[in-house]
Amino acid sequence: MHDIRSLDQQELKTLRQNHEELLGLCRSLEELADSLPFAIDEALCREVAEQVVPLLARTQDFEEQLLFPDLDRSAGSCFTAMMIERLKNEHRCDRLAAEEISLTLKAMLRGHCGMTFETIGYMLRGFFECVRRHVASEKAMIHQLISPEPESRMTLA
Structure with missing residues (x-):
């Protein structure tokens, strides 16, 4: 029989911290988008290009290993299972987009990006x-x- 457990306080803290880091990354991405094409902060651009994939991967792996199984056990409904699958699909799409963003920002910094600002x-x-x-x-x-x-x-009413 499998050990059924819920997320402990440290895991919840880690999850909240990961979410806050992702939201901070979103603020940095928004700042970069707003700065295009004339006031690009190259240091911020480089930092975002380097951290977007590892931060997203770390957060998604944590969620898929700990949060999603806990949600599934706690709710145990078909709706929850469908929501978890939807979130996993979003993870895959987001990871691909993060990789593309990282490559694009690095190419932009080198002056070799074929896309418009x-x-x-x-x-x-x-x-x-x-x-x-x-x-x-x-x-x-x-x-x-x-x-x-x-x-x-x-x-929801």
Whole structure:
């Protein structure tokens, strides 16, 4: 028989920290998108290009190994299983987009990017909006998972 457990406080803290780091990355991406094409902060661009893939991968791996199984066990519904599959699919798409963003920003810094600044801006904005929405969805699911009282749980009316 498998050991059934819930996320402990340290794991929840790690998850919250990962989400805050992702939201910080989104702010940096938005700052870069707003700065195109005339006021690009090259240091910020380089930092984002280097950290976008590892940060996203670390967060997604943590969620898929700890959060999603806990959500599935706690809710045990078909709807929850479908939501988890949707989030996993978003993870795959986001990881591919993060890799493309990293490569694009590095090429832009070298002056070898074949895309227009407008296209790069749309790429960055599309990515950070999706990541923000994804984080918000996961936060809502976590709130439902850890709320001890039914009254404190979110309801959609």
